[in-house]
Amino acid sequence: NLNNNNISTIKQLAFINLLNLQNLQLYNNKITTIQQLAFVDLPSLRYLTLYDNKIQSIESNTFVNMTYLYSLQLYNNKITTIQQLAFVDLPSLRYLYLQNNELTEIGEYTFVDLPSIYHL
Known part of the structure; x- marks a missing residue:
């Protein structure tokens, strides 16, 4: 649990090899x-869970090859x-929360590889 801190950037490979982490x-x-x-x-x-931050954009390959990811919460950001x-190779993703942002552009094929999506 890293909630309620002052983290401003999540760097490449920040959580590498946390093989049993589920939440x-x-x-x-x-x-x-x-x-x-x-x-x-x-x-x-x-x-x-990444809600209530100041995230400005979601880059290509930000969420990639997370086979068992079920819920991704990105609401209340910028x-x-x-x-x-x-969002690439997320076969188990059912819930993707993007409400209360400032969306102006969604790239091609953004949601193409989400076969289990139920709530967007």
Whole structure:
């Protein structure tokens, strides 16, 4: 649980090799930037909470190859842009929360690889 801190950036490979991690909570920080591949190599992750931050954009390959990710909460941020292929190989993702952002641009093929999505 990393909630309610002053984290501003999540760097590439920040959580690498946390093989058994199932729930990662990063809400209510000051996150503005998530680098590509920041969440790579989290094979057991099911829940990722990033709401109530200041995230401005979702880059390509930010959320990639997270086979068991079930819920991704990105609401109440400052997201204006979601680049193409931001969500890649997320076969178990059912819930993607993006409300209360400032979306103006959604890239091509952004939601193409989400076969289990139920709530967007």
